[in-house]
Amino acid sequence: MGCPADAGVSDAGFQSMSSPNSATDRGNLPPLSLHVPEPRFRPGDAADYSHLPISQAGAQARPDEACAPVETHPLCLDLIRVLDDEGRAVGPWNPALDAETLRRMLRAMALTRAFDDRMYRAQRQGKTSFYMKSTGEEATAVAPAMALAPDDMVFPTYRQQGLLITRGYPLVEMINQIYSNRADKLLGRQLPVMYSAREQSFFSISGNLATQFPQAVGWAMASAIKGDTRIAAAWLGEGSSAEGDFHSGLTFAAVYNAPVIFNIVNNQWAISSFSGFAGAERTTFAARAIGYGIAGLRVDGNDPLAVYAASRWAADRARANGGPTLIEHFTYRAEGHSTSDDPGQYRSAQERAEWPLGDPVTRLKQHLIALGEWSEDAHAAMDLELVETVKAAAREAEKNGVLGQGLHHPTRTLFEGVFEEMPWHLREQSEQAIHERRIRYPDWQE
Amino acid sequence: MTSNSSNSGNSSNSGNSGSAEPRATRRMNMIEAINDALDIMLARDPDVVVLGEDVGYFGGVFRATAGLQKKHGRTRVFDTPISECGIIGVAVGMGAYGLRPVPEIQFADYIYPGLDQLVSEAARLRYRSAGEFIAPLTVRSPFGGGIFGGQTHSQSPEALFTHVAGLKTVIPSTPHDAKGLLIAAIEDNDPVIFFEPKRIYNGPFDGYYDKPVEPWSRHPDSEVPEGHYRVPLGKARIVQAGEALTVLAYGTMVHVARAVCAEKGVDAEILDLRTLVPLDIDAIEASVRKTGRCLIVHEATRTGGFGAELSALVQERCFYHLEAPIERVTGFDTPYPHSLEWAYFPGPVRLGEAIDRLMMPA
Ligand SMILES: Cc1ncc(C[n+]2csc(CCOP(=O)(O)OP(=O)(O)O)c2C)c(N)n1
Numbered sequence A: 001m002g003c004p005a006d007a008g009v010s011d012a013g014f015q016s017m018s019s020p021n022s023a024t025d026r027g028n029l030p031p032l033s034l035h036v037p038e039p040r041f042r043p044g045d046a047a048d049y050s051h052l053p054i055s056q057a058g059a060q061a062r063p064d065e066a067c068a069p070v071e072t073h074p075l076c077l078d079l080i081r082v083l084d085d086e087g088r089a090v091g092p093w094n095p096a097l098d099a100e101t102l103r104r105m106l107r108a109m110a111l112t113r114a115f116d117d118r119m120y121r122a123q124r125q126g127k128t129s130f131y132m133k134s135t136g137e138e139a140t141a142v143a144p145a146m147a148l149a150p151d152d153m154v155f156p157t158y159r160q161q162g163l164l165i166t167r168g169y170p171l172v173e174m175i176n177q178i179y180s181n182r183a184d185k186l187l188g189r190q191l192p193v194m195y196s197a198r199e200q201s202f203f204s205i206s207g208n209l210a211t212q213f214p215q216a217v218g219w220a221m222a223s224a225i226k227g228d229t230r231i232a233a234a235w236l237g238e239g240s241s242a243e244g245d246f247h248s249g250l251t252f253a254a255v256y257n258a259p260v261i262f263n264i265v266n267n268q269w270a271i272s273s274f275s276g277f278a279g280a281e282r283t284t285f286a287a288r289a290i291g292y293g294i295a296g297l298r299v300d301g302n303d304p305l306a307v308y309a310a311s312r313w314a315a316d317r318a319r320a321n322g323g324p325t326l327i328e329h330f331t332y333r334a335e336g337h338s339t340s341d342d343p344g345q346y347r348s349a350q351e352r353a354e355w356p357l358g359d360p361v362t363r364l365k366q367h368l369i370a371l372g373e374w375s376e377d378a379h380a381a382m383d384l385e386l387v388e389t390v391k392a393a394a395r396e397a398e399k400n401g402v403l404g405q406g407l408h409h410p411t412r413t414l415f416e417g418v419f420e421e422m423p424w425h426l427r428e429q430s431e432q433a434i435h436e437r438r439i440r441y442p443d444w445q446e
Numbered sequence B: 001m002t003s004n005s006s007n008s009g010n011s012s013n014s015g016n017s018g019s020a021e022p023r024a025t026r027r028m029n030m031i032e033a034i035n036d037a038l039d040i041m042l043a044r045d046p047d048v049v050v051l052g053e054d055v056g057y058f059g060g061v062f063r064a065t066a067g068l069q070k071k072h073g074r075t076r077v078f079d080t081p082i083s084e085c086g087i088i089g090v091a092v093g094m095g096a097y098g099l100r101p102v103p104e105i106q107f108a109d110y111i112y113p114g115l116d117q118l119v120s121e122a123a124r125l126r127y128r129s130a131g132e133f134i135a136p137l138t139v140r141s142p143f144g145g146g147i148f149g150g151q152t153h154s155q156s157p158e159a160l161f162t163h164v165a166g167l168k169t170v171i172p173s174t175p176h177d178a179k180g181l182l183i184a185a186i187e188d189n190d191p192v193i194f195f196e197p198k199r200i201y202n203g204p205f206d207g208y209y210d211k212p213v214e215p216w217s218r219h220p221d222s223e224v225p226e227g228h229y230r231v232p233l234g235k236a237r238i239v240q241a242g243e244a245l246t247v248l249a250y251g252t253m254v255h256v257a258r259a260v261c262a263e264k265g266v267d268a269e270i271l272d273l274r275t276l277v278p279l280d281i282d283a284i285e286a287s288v289r290k291t292g293r294c295l296i297v298h299e300a301t302r303t304g305g306f307g308a309e310l311s312a313l314v315q316e317r318c319f320y321h322l323e324a325p326i327e328r329v330t331g332f333d334t335p336y337p338h339s340l341e342w343a344y345f346p347g348p349v350r351l352g353e354a355i356d357r358l359m360m361p362a
C-alpha cells in the first residue's frame, strides 16, 4: 500500500484493466464451478486402495539429523517404511532395536488395545459417558513415547492413550478418570479420556482441537530460553491441521527454531470427514513442513519401527538444537470416532480390512516371530494376561465408583481451582450447591 | 418435503399468526424442525448455503442436516475443514458476494476460534462499510449442558455474543419456534447467532435428570406447521399467563421453570424470550408491571451473564412496580463439570428457593 513496490503492482493491474484483454472481457469462458471433495468409498462400496502409492520398505534415504531442512523434503512426499511384507526390518531407517525393547513395544501396543476394548465396553455398560479408542493407531503413540526421553513434554490429543500407557501411568488412574469417580485425580471435572499427568510429562488434554500445537512450541521455547535439554512433542489429527492453531504453532516453531516435534496422525478420517477436507487431495500433510521451511518426515504409521525411527531422528535433531520436525503418521482409524459415532453411516465397512498398511500389532508380532524372538503362543498368552490386567484395574477402579452413582468428589471441588484462591462469589455459590445437595439427598455427606 | 403445501408461499407474511386458513401440521422433534427449516430455505432461496464440519454427507453429528446434501446438492450443503475461523470467515465472504450462508459450529464450545470473524468482521461489516456490505449469516450451534458432555460440550456462551454490537442472538425452546425462528434468522440481513439447546433436541426437560426423557411427541409445541413460516425475531412468547410472578427464561430453562412453577402451584407468567438481541422489552415490561415480581433464569454462568442485563433493564424500567427484589437463577461461575453436572445445573431446588424468596410476603 504505502510502499513503492506495492504501488507498482497495483498500477500495472490498473492499466491492464483498460487493455483489450482486460479482466472483464471473459469471451466464452465456461462458468466457474466449486470443487467439493468426496472420498472414494462410501457405505456399500468396495474399498480398493490400489491408487495409494505405497513405497517399498527400506527404500527411503535417511539424511543426517543435522541436515538442512530441505534435505528432508523429498521424504515429505514419500513414506518411510522399515518393516517389509515378510516382517523383516530393512533399510537405513531400521532402528535396530534389541528384542527386549521390541517386546516391550509390542506389549505396550497390545495393552493399549486391550484397555481400549475394555473401556469401550464399560461405556456401553453405562459406567461412563464417553470413550475414544485408538485401535490401529497404537504405534503412533507407543513408538514415539519410547523414542523420547521420559521427561520430554508431550502435548497429546484424546487419541494418544498409548503415551500414558507406555510411560507407565497406572491403568487404575486412567480408569478412575474415565469413570469420573471419587478417586479421579482430575476431580471428575473432565470428560473421559481428557487426562492430565504432569508426573509423566503429559500435558492436560483439551477438548478444543489443535490448541496444544502452539502450547507445545511455547514449552519448547521456554526450554530453550532456560538452556534446558528437554524437548516437546505435540500430536493432532489430520483433520485438526486445518485449525489456525496448527499453523500458528508451525510458524512460531520455524521462527524460533523451537525444539519441538509435531506429529500429525493422519488416520484418514475426522469424524465423518475424510482427509480431503483437510487438504489431502493436494499434497501430503508432511508437506506442510516444506512451506514452513522446517524438517518433515512422512512415515507408515502402522509400522512401529518406522515411527520409532522417525521420532528418534526428530528428537535427536531437536535436542541438538536442530529445530522442529513435522512428522505425518499415515495410518487408519480402524474404529468409530468415539462411542457417540457410527462410522457405518459414512464410510465403507471394507476399508479397515483393505487398508494396505496392515495392523501395527500384527506387524510387530510378525517381525518378532521372524527374528525368532516371539511366537503365536506367547502372543496369545500375553493377550490373555493383558485382558486380565485391564480387568483387574477396572475392578479396582470401580471400587471408587462409576459415573452417575454418587461416588464422586465432594460438591465443593466444583468451585475449587477456578482460581488459586476462592473469591467471595464462588464461596457463596459453593454453599448454595452444598445446601441444594442436602435438600435433594438429606443424608448427603460432603 | 413440505414446501409445496398450500401455505408455503406466504413469504411476506411475517409472524406465525398471519394466515387465516388453518395449516397442516406435523409432529417433529427439534432436530426435525431445524432440518425442515433448512430444507425449506434451501428450496426457496438459491442463495442459501449450509456448511460446517460433518454437515454434508453425514448430515451433522446431531443429524440436523441429514438428507439435505443429497436433496440440494454438494455445492449447497457441504462439509468444511475443521476450522471455525475459516467456516465463519468464508461465510462472511459468501455474504459479501450475496449469498445467505448458514454455517454450523458443531458445538458452541468450539465457536471461539471463529470469534474474531464474528466479533470484528460479521458484526461490524454493515456499519463500517456504511451498508455497502452486509453479513447475512446465521451461525447455528448446539449449546447448553445436561448431557454429560464435560466442559467442551456443554457451555452456554450467549452473553459473549449479546455483548457485541451488531450480532443478533436467538435461542428457541420448542420445535415450532426452532423452525420459525431459524427461517426468520436466515431471511434476516444481519448476522444471527442461533443457539440450539441440545438437551431438548429430543424432548423437553423438566430439570429432573433422573427421570426418563419425555419425547417431544407428547408436547403441544411439537406440532409444527408445514411449509414456510416465520417466528419473528425480537418477539417473546408467553408460555403461560399468570399474575403472581414473571419468569424470564430461554432455551432449556423455559421447560425447567415451567415444571417448577407447576410443582409449586405458583401463578407465574413465563416469558420465553426467544431472541436476546433484539429483546422484546415491551413484553417484559408489561408482564413485570402486572406481576411486580421477576425471576430471571439461565443455565449460563452468572457473572456478566445475560441475566445481569435483564435484571438491570427490569430495575430501570419497572422499579416502582416491583414488590420484591429481582431474583437471578443461573449456572455457577465454574467451568462446566463432568461428574458434578447436576450440582452445577440450575435445577428445581435452586429455582424453587428463588421463587419462595420472591413470593415471601413483604
Ligand atoms: C475447535 C474444535 N472444533 C471441533 C471439534 C469437534 N471435533 C472433535 S474431534 C473432531 C474430529 C477431529 O479429527 P482429527 O483431527 O482427524 O482427529 P481424529 O479424531 O481422527 O484422531 C471434531 C471435528 C472440537 N473438538 N474442537
Ligand SMILES: [Mg+2]
Pocket: A237, A238, A239, A265, A266, A267, A268, A269, A270, A271, A333
Ligand atoms: Mg483423523
